[in-house]
Amino acid sequence: MPVKADGAQARVPGRSSWRYTVWVLPAVIPVLAVVGAGLGTALLQSLGLMPLVGNPELTLEAYTANSEDLLTSALLTLAIAVVSTALAAAIGLCAALSVLSGRRTAMFAASLTIPVPHLIGAATIGLLLADSGLLPRLLGLDGGEWPALVGGRWWIAVIAEYAWKESAFIALVVAGTLATRVARYDETAATLGAGRRARLRLVTLPLVLPALIAASAIAFAYTVGSYEVAKILGRAYPEPLPVMAVRLFTSIDLATRPEAAAVAIVTTGLALATAAVALRALRRSAVWQ
Structure with missing residues (x-):
């Protein structure tokens, strides 16, 4: 040595x-x-190399059998994941930054949200936002006056549930970075005369950016592969990739099993692509270097 x-x-x-x-x-x-x-x-x-019946034969029929529905489901899944993850990242970052000002109410609420399963969260959002739910009753509105938030065209209830649950996870991850790394640099910058906005822009945000990217990537990947929330709160058609995969896999027609596997592979590919993009962004960040 x-x-x-x-x-x-x-x-x-x-x-x-x-x-x-x-x-x-x-x-x-x-x-x-x-x-x-x-x-x-x-x-x-x-790929047809492990069929339930018959001889193995290399084929892409499982990917082309429902090509239009597969493309529609993939785009829908990406849209839901992008919007919900962006909202969750913004809410989680704001909740974590509130710790710097001494307000810990948001972080306490986030810590209470983490143990709640997504299945319970979906049922809660459904009971809150449905046309006969708690919120329209409190506002004194009947079903005709309340917009279709659950099972509607824009998947608002699904996005709201993902944004609510994943924002708590992102907030806790970013808050951990704030507590271990940012506090010292923020105090040093304040001692040197930097204002609150300057410290936020030049010190806090660059230091928490890797944690925010990593947590958002995890939330995005989970949203892409999640089944229960979209099934409970979403529409029957079009359907996200996980819902489509489960429907094909549980069909009484065993010939749809390869199609279900193809949908699962596409879903996994989207999640892996997200992880690769996040890793590349982390490697290019100043904190990583």
């Missing part, structure tokens, strides 16, 4: 990174094995 001029041993950067990699392998290997086996099976089924 290299030795410094004062006799102390110098740290080799590569050796530390390899040590950290070895430490996480016991947790990563089982996850990769399970996920890899599931994705591999779905990919083989979608």
